[in-house]
Amino acid sequence: MSVLLSETESGVTTVTLNRPDQLNALSGELRAALVEEFVRLARDPDTQVIVLTGAGRAFSAGLDLKELGETGLPSEELGGIDVQDAICSVGKPIIGAINGFAVTGGFEIALMCDILVASEKAKFADTHTRIGVVPGWGLTQRLARLVGPSRAKELSFSAAYLDADTAASWGLVNRVLPAEELLPYCLQLAREIQLADRATLQAVQHLIDYTLDHGLEQGLVEESRLSKAHAANVSAASLEDRRGQVVDAGRKKS
Known part of the structure; x- marks a missing residue:
């Protein structure tokens, strides 16, 4: 089974993190697949807008801690390009369809998206301080810009989970939708974005x-x-x- 699914229809590419049994934890294989896919999408003339989501009940639970317990923290990624470089340099609008848990590294990937829309089942958490790892994909910078430094510190210092409705009231996500409406809404938003010059x-x-x-x-x-x-x-x-x-x-x- 592929750890990453990608489907393009009428200029909109839906990229799905696909390790549902592992809450889409970011294994080395999945990180490499993300890098390869976003490098490809940057060059793909058929892709105008990207929707990024997860399979199952999580967007992504972050780095695969079981794997890291055996290998240690990654020092470098595929071809010298890490996930943040690949996603943030794609040059096309990214809508994050946050379907469930977005935790630590998964939270960081969500924050790389241009627009965030959440399912009512979405929850956000930053557990870097609990695990003992300093963020390296922009969380300390992007989160504070969205919700303000005091709220960002509360989340990062406490590692508390933030529910979808509170995330919306804090300005982290644009809106909260029933789970079954999340992807259709994001795809429709993508089609509206396609109308732009x-x-x-x-x-x-x-x-x-x-x-x-x-x-x-x-x-x-x-x-x-x-x-x-x-x-x-x-x-x-x-x-x-x-x-x-x-x-x-x-x-x-x-």
């Missing part, structure tokens, strides 16, 4: 991430630079065509 979407995604990394002042400078460069390649005809598409989409929803 591709180059503009990539620029906006880059700019939002850029200001988080560099601050407001540098972010404004970068936005001005990209806006001017992009405008030079936008014709009046293309604007009129996009305007028509937006109007049509609005009429269908009204």
